[in-house]
Amino acid sequence: MTIELQRPVGDRIVIDDLERLSFRVDRRAYTDEDLAAQEMTRIFDRCWLYVGHESEVPGPGSYVARDVGGRPVVMARGSDGVVRVFANSCTHRGALICSQPSGQARSFRCPYHDWTFSNQGDLVGVPIPDGYGPGFRRADFGLAQHRSESYRGFVFATFDPEQPRTLPEYLAGATEYLDLIDDQSEVGMEVIQGAQLHGARANWKLMMENSVDIYHFRALHKRYVGYMESLGSVPPRRRGGFGCALGLGHGANELPPAAARPLAYWTPMFGAEVRPRIEATAARFVDRFGPERAERITGTNRAVLIFPNLMIIDAIAITIRKIDPVGAGQMAITSVALAPRDEDPDIRELRKSHYLTFLGPAGFATPDDIEIIESCQRGYLNRTVRYSDLSRGMNKEIPETTDELPAREFWRQWDRLMHDDDAHPDLARRAGMPGEEPR
Amino acid sequence: MTIELTVDDAARVRLWHRVSQFLFREARLLDEWRLVEWYDEMLTGDIRYSVPATDVRGEPAGALGLIDDDAARLRQRVEQLLNGEVWCENPRSRTNRMISNVEILTDRGSHLDVAANMVVYRFGHGRSDAYVGKCRFELVVEGESFRIRRRVVVLDHETLYEHGKLSIIL
CATH class of the missing domain: 2.102.10.10 (Rieske [2Fe-2S] iron-sulphur domain)
Structure with a gap:
């Protein structure tokens, strides 16, 4: 079995095997400089x-x-x-x-x-x-x-004068997620001054995969989880969560918060002092949007991948992460925080503090992400192991957050743009992909 | 030739020497991963340790930085680094801190504002990085020694693009 899985399948990079429910990516996709150069013309010169x-x-x-x-x-x-x-x-x-x-x-x-x-x-x-x-x-x-x-x-x-889609058409199902973020303020959201400019010695796509991968969370981020528990984070007030494909390479995970959200989801870790303010905000959202959508905006975490290189993670803080390839083995990362423009100053401080606890080159989580994707990149030097596997959840109608559907959606679009002659393929899908259709 | 120091000069030189020795000791404890000693013996209970973002100069109000630890989060950082949970510092990187240009900016008797330049070399996991920055310390005078109350490291790098991360205490 092991050897069979490592046998090359033609020259395809992405091997999407719906019969065996197996999704594999040839690791040349992360290491080959020719492919990296082709990505610039076939993906970055074309996409929004x-x-x-x-x-x-x-x-x-x-x-x-x-x-x-x-x-x-x-x-x-x-x-x-x-x-x-x-x-x-x-x-x-x-x-x-x-x-x-x-x-x-x-x-x-x-x-x-x-x-x-x-x-x-x-x-x-x-x-x-x-x-x-x-x-x-x-x-x-x-x-x-x-x-x-x-x-x-x-x-x-x-950069493509022939790009046939308007931006909303291109964003496809991801517009819904940008709505859920921009709806967090009536007067508008703003980027907080001070960007985290860093990088990784790894292929840019590894950071895209990592940013929609919830499966690694409890394993790689034990120290962050432990710290949050020590601060008094409590189990989410509801269960559930799912991963989804949003079309044209975009994908998202949506799940109940494991900790708190500075906008309007109070748990004891934020301290009693701000509780009335945060709960008053929550009530205003229920008035504005009704209980169901308010819960989705204020009481739900999400990670949204917008093809090819934008990640927006909306959890204990919101980060906009732009990931740029620099050849096959290096990337540049630009992360900024997004927040309601009219945010209460104390709550803004809470947001920034929790942002830094998790995120950025010196947080309690992101450095380990950087290290692990650099470790993957080093592991690829052993070309005996030819493929990476992204099959989790192909056996499910509605994949869970610990599955890999958003990453597969990314790779399927990557594959279409890199290999199809049609410069702008439509959403046409191969038949018989249960549970893998974009929403 | 003899050099005559006034009493005031001598006191200033002695203070500068004590401050420098204090900062060198701090560098040594950090390099030797004696982080609990560093935390317990060299910092005040209300320590604040910050590293501002590399794309803003000065410290504009409201800006987000790279690190802004209060005592509790810094303590947590120390514990995580020591207990092996920091995947990117396990095995521990080797570091070498160069502290120079130590200057006492203001002497308010019980408090000193001190500036110094710093280069921290970090080796580990097959790579080497240098962090170059300007430090500002607020020192609280405690008998013949000091404790650090405010510790700001302003990196001179435009980005941490090559470093990727900042997993050590600078």
Whole structure:
């Protein structure tokens, strides 16, 4: 059996065997530099990619500069109030027109020859203009603007002019989860200043898998679980939870909180002082949304994977985690905290404190995730073991959170984009996949 | 040539020496993984240990950092590191802390504000990393020695992209 499972099956990377209920991924997917290069063109050059949150460019003239899909971009709110995403490259000779990670600007000036662009992308200044003939038109040299759209404050861009889907179409079932997050404030959510910029010496897809893997939680994160129990976390007030496929590679886990949620789910670990405030918020959510949806918003944890490289984990705090490949064996991770803009200051402190307890390069959990995926990457050096297995839950109608359906949904989309000739395959599914249909 | 120190100068040099020795001892205890001794003997009961985020300068109010431990969470960090539950520090990494540029910024008698530069080399799990930062200590004077009440390490790195994690106490 063992040897049979290791025998190569054609040249397929993803082996989705619905008869044997077996789902395997050839580990070359994590180690092969050619595949890593193909991912950039077949996935990152085509998909809608997360750029940032609207709250990061709160007012006219505010901007952030960052890399998206391996390309330097600027997300700027123009003086007209419109959020745009530009290529961070001068249309003259290519230098970065913005070298500050964030700030406030009416215009961006390229330091090379002082070409100047407005915060709406227009070329507004060219020194010594008589060097050009009558055919030179400034309008031809505005900043390259990427197609971008925002859904509930989350700004995405695509580098593919042929991308046939609008952002909501692309997000498919994941829109429901972004709704559940953005509905947490009537005045809007905001990114808290201070990003956790780190990485891992491992393939980027390992962090995507890890972020929707609840199976590892009790094993790898014993120290975190133990600490939370020592703080007085209590068993969830209800049972249940499930993993789901949301279409087009997106997936989610949803489960009752094991600890507490600063928005409106109080347990003793938050202390008696804030209890009335948190419970009053919970009551307001019931008034606004009715008991069922209120429970889903305030009393439920979720981890949402948005293909290809965005994770939003909404538990004891909300983190937005953007994961960027750097070749096959390294990734860059950008994590920020999202919170209601109108949050009570004491509860904001609780949120931040619990965020740091779990998350980030020095939390009580994330460093172990980093270490374990780096350990996987090292393990792949032994090519005798050819496949990784992601079959958990293929035998179930509704997979549980400890199953691997969201990761399979990710890999199925990866496989379609990497191997199908059709650049934008539809949701067409092979027949006979019980329990594996997107919701 | 003889060097004459005034009484004040001599007191300042002695204080600077004591502070430096204290910080060197701290570095040694951390390098030797004598974390309980460090926690019990060198910190106050209301210690706060912070490492701000690398993308913000200064300490803007309300910003999220990388570490912001009160005494209880720091104690927890120490216990986890020692009992082998920290998967990425088991086996324990080897560290070497270089403390320099020790400067007493203010002397308020019972409290000192101290600045120092720090490089922490970490080796383990087949890799080597260096953490480079500027430290600020608030020291409470306790007889001939001190206890640390506030311990802030401002990393100079733009990102921890190569390090991945910060699993040791800096």
